[in-house]
Amino acid sequence: MSTNRPYSLTATGPATPATMRAAVLTAPGIENLHVTNVPVPQPRPGWVRIKVMAFGLNRSEYHSVTGQAGGMSYPRVLGIEASGIVDLDPQGRLPSGTQVVTMMGGMGRAFDGGYAQYVVVPREQVLTFDSGLPWEVIGSVPETLQTAHGSLTTGLNLQAGQSLLIRGGTSALGLATAALAVDMGCTVYATSRRRAGLELLASRGVTALRDDGAVAEQVRGYQPGGVDAVLELVGVPTLRDSLLATAVHGTVCFTGMLSDSWTITEFYPMDWxxxxxxxxTYSGQASDLPAAELQRVLDRIEAGVLNLLPVHTYPLDEIVRAQQDMAACAHTGKLVGLPWA
Structure with missing residues (x-):
């Protein structure tokens, strides 16, 4: 394991300031998202304060900005995940300087999230690790890995040597899941609507399929009996076709809604x-990602044997542009914010 750690084991640097920069949403609408100075939060009993070194952007925050998310109150610092170092654990269970990630559990909706220089979260939703990777790489991993790992295990029970179709393959989650499945020896098919996306998928050891709305026929050209598993990331518009691509006793896991279509108005199970x-389905929390799996994946990335996904970074002050780019699908891969850049 690398000893080139991007932090100190004995100190976190200068004293914690009284205020910090944070991206605050005051009401639904991108025009209501502003980076401003706010007080550094204080951890209550059982909570810890993290100095955020990087945070991933997720579709969940897009839903918050556009008013589609439930459980929101305003004003709210956005962000359902963060990576950084422990700044303060009042009970001393996590030493200052410990590398940690956190995600979900109400972050960015029920309480302030990771689009900030500091965040406080319940200790039980903190995972520790040790890595010399750059923070922008570490910041791209937590929530994406949690969802990919949970979808492959809890959602699909995918086994080495089986076949997998990923619907929405060039999303950050799609690329990460494909990388994990290829790494475990599975045959992976994935879809994209764009030529550049097809080329990217092919370069990562995946059989790329152009998504014309009728992918099942293409899949059965390769696997006449259908695939063992399908990860559905587009959502309702493609679900029926994904079911048709699946083998008898195979499984479709509905994990994503890139289409922003959440419900089926007329669902007849015997027909669909x-x-x-x-x-x-799969939708997990920090506790669903084993710390050992996080460490394993970071180690394999650091060793150069696993390429989870491309990373595009933004300073915190450009969070509005980052949100706009995410909404426009301007980049392939994971968007990561750097609050100290």
Whole structure:
């Protein structure tokens, strides 16, 4: 393991300031998202304060900005994940300087999240690790890995040597899941609507399929009996076709809604679901990602044997542009904010 740690084991640097920079949403609408100075939060009993070194952007925050998310109150610092170092654990269980990630559990909705220089979160949703990777790389991993790992294990129970179709393959989650599945020896198919996306997927050891709305026929050209598993990231518009691409006793896991279509108005299970095909879902929390899996993936990235996904970085002051780029799908891969840049 690398000893080139981007932090100190004995000190976190200068004393914690009284105020910090944070991206605050005061009401639904991108015009209501502003980077401003706010007080540095104080951890209550059982909570810890993290100095945020990087935070990933997620579709969840887009839903918050556009008013589609439930459980929101305003004003709110956005961000459902963060990576950094422990700044303060009042009970002393996590030493200052410890590398940590945190995610979900109400971050960015029920309480202030990771789009900030500091964040306070319950200690139970903190995972520790040790890595010499750059913070922008570390910051791209936590929530994406949690969802990819949970989808492959809890959602699909995918086994080495099986076949997997990823619907929405060039999303950050799609690319990360494909990398993990290829790494475990699976045959992976993934979809994109764009030529550049197809080329990217092919370069990562994946059979790329152009998504014309009828992918099942293409899949069965390669696998006449259908694939063992499908990760559905586009959502309702493609779900029925994804079910048709699945083998008997295979599983479709509904994890994403890139289409922003959340519900099926007329769902007739006997018509939609082919005989013997299983339909599941996955939506996890920090506790669903084993710390050992986080460390394993970071180690493999650091060793150069696993390329999870491309990373595009933004300073915190450019968070509005980052949100606009995410909404426009301007980049392929993970968007990461750097609050100290």
């Amino acid at each position: 679901i082919p005989n013997g095909v299983r339909l599941t």
